[in-house]
Amino acid sequence: xxxxxxxxxxxxxxxxxxxxxxxxLDLRVEPGEFVSLLGPSGCGKTTALRVLGGLETVxxxxxxxxxxxxxxxxxxxxxxxxxxxxxxxFPNLTARDNVGFGLRLRKVxxxxxxxxxGELLELVGLGAQAAKYPHQMSGGQQQRVALARxxxxxxxxxxxDEPLSALDAQxxxxxxxxxxxxxxxLAITTLFVTHDQEEALxxxxxxxxxxxxxxxxxxxxxxxxxxxxxxxxxxxxxxxNSFAGTVADSSVVLPAGSRLPAxxxxxxxxxxxxxxxxxxxxxxxxxxxxxxxxxTVLTQSFLGPVTRLSVKLxxxxxxxxxxxxxxxxxxxxxxxxELAVDPSAAMLADARG
Amino acid sequence: xSVRLFRYGILLVLGTFFLLPLFAMLEFSTRGGLEGxxxxxxxxxxxxxxxxxxxxxxxxQLAVLTSVLMLVLLLPTMVxxxxxxxxxxxxxxxxxxxxxxxxxxxxxxxxxxxYSWVTYFLGDSSLTLTFVYVVLVLPYAFRAxxxxxSAMDLRTLSEAARSLGAGWGTVLLRVVLPGVRxxxxxxxxxxxxxxxxxxxxxxLLNFPNLQVAVNLIGKRDAALSIxxxxxxxxxAFGLLLALSIVGGRRRTSREVEPLAPTPAxxxxxxxx
Numbered sequence: 001x002x003x004x005x006x007x008x009x010x011x012x013x014x015x016x017x018x019x020x021x022x023x024x025l026d027l028r029v030e031p032g033e034f035v036s037l038l039g040p041s042g043c044g045k046t047t048a049l050r051v052l053g054g055l056e057t058v059x060x061x062x063x064x065x066x067x068x069x070x071x072x073x074x075x076x077x078x079x080x081x082x083x084x085x086x087x088x089x090f091p092n093l094t095a096r097d098n099v100g101f102g103l104r105l106r107k108v109x110x111x112x113x114x115x116x117x118g119e120l121l122e123l124v125g126l127g128a129q130a131a132k133y134p135h136q137m138s139g140g141q142q143q144r145v146a147l148a149r150x151x152x153x154x155x156x157x158x159x160x161d162e163p164l165s166a167l168d169a170q171x172x173x174x175x176x177x178x179x180x181x182x183x184x185x186l187a188i189t190t191l192f193v194t195h196d197q198e199e200a201l202x203x204x205x206x207x208x209x210x211x212x213x214x215x216x217x218x219x220x221x222x223x224x225x226x227x228x229x230x231x232x233x234x235x236x237x238x239x240x241n242s243f244a245g246t247v248a249d250s251s252v253v254l255p256a257g258s259r260l261p262a263x264x265x266x267x268x269x270x271x272x273x274x275x276x277x278x279x280x281x282x283x284x285x286x287x288x289x290x291x292x293x294x295x296t297v298l299t300q301s302f303l304g305p306v307t308r309l310s311v312k313l314x315x316x317x318x319x320x321x322x323x324x325x326x327x328x329x330x331x332x333x334x335x336x337x338e339l340a341v342d343p344s345a346a347m348l349a350d351a352r353g
Numbered sequence: 354x355s356v357r358l359f360r361y362g363i364l365l366v367l368g369t370f371f372l373l374p375l376f377a378m379l380e381f382s383t384r385g386g387l388e389g390x391x392x393x394x395x396x397x398x399x400x401x402x403x404x405x406x407x408x409x410x411x412x413x414q415l416a417v418l419t420s421v422l423m424l425v426l427l428l429p430t431m432v433x434x435x436x437x438x439x440x441x442x443x444x445x446x447x448x449x450x451x452x453x454x455x456x457x458x459x460x461x462x463x464x465x466x467x468y469s470w471v472t473y474f475l476g477d478s479s480l481t482l483t484f485v486y487v488v489l490v491l492p493y494a495f496r497a498x499x500x501x502x503s504a505m506d507l508r509t510l511s512e513a514a515r516s517l518g519a520g521w522g523t524v525l526l527r528v529v530l531p532g533v534r535x536x537x538x539x540x541x542x543x544x545x546x547x548x549x550x551x552x553x554x555x556x557l558l559n560f561p562n563l564q565v566a567v568n569l570i571g572k573r574d575a576a577l578s579i580x581x582x583x584x585x586x587x588x589a590f591g592l593l594l595a596l597s598i599v600g601g602r603r604r605t606s607r608e609v610e611p612l613a614p615t616p617a618x619x620x621x622x623x624x625x
Contacts, residue, residue: 055512075515086506088513092531102517146513153517 004032004189005066005156007052012061014047014213021047022058023213029157032187034180035218036200039210040236045193046161048210052191053159054078065156081150085162087142089134095121095145096130102153120148123182140171147179151186158183160192164199176203197237201225209233231349234277241283241319243276244351252276252348256315260292261343273351280308280322282345285331291338295319297331311337375583382580395576396584405581408566411479415562416548419486420541423494426487428537431498432529435507449495452488457553460485468558479560489554490547494540501536502529538599546589 007029014022021044029035037045050056052063054075063071070078081102089098099117100108108116121127124144134142143163150158160179164172180203183190194200200207201221208218209232217229228234235242243260245252247268251259260276268274284291295311298318307328309321321339323331331337385392399405427449434441452460464485471481507529514528530537552564561569563585571578 053516055515074520075512076518076520078516079518080516082513082516084509084513086509088506088509090510090514090528090531091505092534101514105518105523149513149517159516 004030004187006031006064007157007189007191008062008064009048009052010062010064012048012051012063013059014044014051014056015059020044020213022051022061025061025210025214027208027215027218029189029191031189034183034190034192034203034205035208036192036194036204036206037208037210038194038197038200038237041195043210044213045210047213049159049161049191049193052157053080053082079153079155080157080159081153081155082159082161083143083146083150083163085165087134087139087166088146089142089149091134094131094133095126095137098134098145099149099152101149106153116152117148120152121145123151124148124178138171139167140175143167143175144178147182151182151188155188158188158190160190162194165194165196172199179203201237209236211236228347231275231277231347234347234349239280239320241278241280242349243278243317243319245274245276247272247274247348250343254315256313258293260341260346262341262346262348263343268348268350275349275351276341277347277349278341278345280320281306282342283319283321284340284342285309285321285323286338286340287330289338291340293319293339293341295337295339297333297335297337300328300331300333302328309337311339375586378579378583378586382576382583384576395574395580398574398577399581399584402570402577404561405566405570405577408561408563409581411561412549412563414480415482415486416545418480418483419490419548420544422483423487423490423544424537424541427491427494427498427540428529428533429525431495431502432507432511432525435502436511446495446499449491451491453492458557460488461554461557465558479555479562482555482558482560482562485554485558486544486548486551489551490540490544493543493547497536497540497543498533501533501539504536505532507532535599542592542595545592549585549589 007027009025009027012022012025013020021042023044025044025048027035027048037048039045047056051058052065054070054073054077058071061071062069065078089095090101093101096114096117099120100113103113103116118127118130121130124147126141126144126148129137129141129145134145137145143166146163163179164175167175176199179192192200192204201224204221206218207221207224209216209224211232217224217233219227219229224233225237228237234240243252243254245254245260247253247270248259249270251261252274253259260278262276283293293311293313295313298310298312301308301310302325303322305325306322307325309323309328309331311319311321313319319339321337382395383391383393399409431445434445468481468485471484475481510528510532511524514524519527549563551562552568555562555565556568563581567578567581567585570581
């Protein structure tokens with residue numbers, strides 16, 4: 001029904017009162033691809049989305065859709081469907097009329113408009129709610145209708161601006177899977193902005209991590225998680241333990257004298273102060289001998305398949321370690337444990353950065 | 354029980370306070386001549402006095418013109434300020450509220466020279482009072498429209514409409530206007546009530562509107578002037594009552610099912 005279109009953001013700059021929100025952002029989204037932009041508050045991800053949608057202007061740079069420069073094209077002529085964080089249904093219109101709004105503006109006949117609105121409401125699972133007004137629907141239903149409304153105009157690109165953030169956890173998971181299903185079915189190029197890492201990693205073809213108005217990394221979810229390109233990405237995505245130390249040979253010496261094995265590269269010569277970043281799942285609790293770190297279990301948090309241990313080191317630092325839940329009984333609160341670090345999973349970062 | 358009695362007591366006192374003068378007006382305007390009894394000749398004479406009929410028609414036209422011009426000027430301006438230059442909201446509010454604190458006589462002194470130009474270009478029709486009346490109703494209309502605009506998520510709704518292909522005109526007519534229908538109605542009715550009761554400016558600028566005519570008639574036929582005044586008051590009350598009924602119906606229909614929670618609005622300035 002809708003063919004994918006390539007989207008390119010080229011060297012985008014945008015500042016608000018001198019504070020840069022976009023600082024040379026480059027992004028390429030392939031036709032039919034689902035790309036999520038992830039980052040902390042103020043990183044510029046929503047600004048990037050709004051610039052693509054024509055709701056914000058840029059100080060410098062280009063927005064190309066399907067190879068066509070649309071930087072100066074007003075929002076209402078861009079043919080982009082957008083779903084917002086806030087509920088954005090027109091309160092005086094029923095669900096069906098909301099979905100048909102864009103079609104009426106395009107002079108689609110009343111009969112075709114009703115048929116198409118009905119099809120899209122069926123697609124989002126709300127065929128029976130067509131006659132309801134927004135105030136008669138739940139938040140999840142309203143966002144579904146908003147999605148149907150955005151899709152009704154057969155947009156070249158679908159823009160999703162944190163559409164799930166106002167919903168409760170269960171509806172969120174359900175709706176994000178529906179969004180992915182519909183996006184795959186329609187093969188529509190989609191840019192999704194969220195601050196929820198799990199959401200982004202779960203449904204995207206690629207995830208872009210932004211910081212200070214720039215893209216730090218744009219890769220498949222597994223790559224972003226397992227092979228972060230920068231210390232920022234490593235620390236932002238998932239939970240990360242950070243150890244301060246000094247590089248020596250192929251390891252890092254911690255202040256307490258422990259040695260952590262790490263992939264030492266030329267950027268961090270021997271003697272330089274660094275931080276070692278290790279995910280909780282890359283620390284192993286050893287029972288068959290000494291590890292690189294020893295400590296005492298402070299707390300256990302059951303997370304389903306894994307249990308997260310907080311382990312207090314002699315230095316006073318607390319590290320988090322994931323163990324399979326069925327083996328968590330072997331490490332009760334107060335038990336002394338030895339921890340080993342997988343050198344291939346430990347990442348070095350500048351001490352300050 | 355005592356609380357209920359207290360409420361009824363308050364209602365009775367207030368009702369008496371408001372209704373007694375109206376009853377007095379009704380009694381006076383229907384009082385018979387020397388022979389006594391009730392007489393509706395003053396009410397019948399309303400339609401017989403051409404000067405009065407002209408004044409009534411003028412005031413009604415002024416009410417409609419003022420309402421339309423006020424909405425055409427104020428609503429797009431306020432929407433624009435809300436969406437594009439929210440820093441100017443306080444300034445616009447201040448400017449709109451100014452007519453409240455400027456005495457009518459000062460307004461006339463200031464505006465009289467301007468009106469000599471208005472008369473020069475547009476003729477000496479009483480309908481030119483529309484311009485000064487728009488200024489006069491600004492404080493009330495602004496308050497009514499502001500409450501309506503603040504109650505809706507104007508930014509998100511307008512952006513949603515624009516992303517669907519609506520230009521600014523369409524956004525205003527098909528998104529904003531239906532969303533603030535109650536506020537627009539309220540502003541229009543306040544305007545009508547104010548224009549129908551306005552005397553000072555029309556009198557000082559020498560334009561014959563309803564209240565000026567009532568004042569003149571009062572000097573020769575007190576019963577007729579009271580009948581016209583009461584009719585004008587009842588019309589204004591009727592309009593306000595209609596407004597409250599329409600507003601009440603809208604609220605009731607919205608309370609049929611609980612409202613879905615609304616997420617916190619996006620903050621201005623640098624966005625995430």
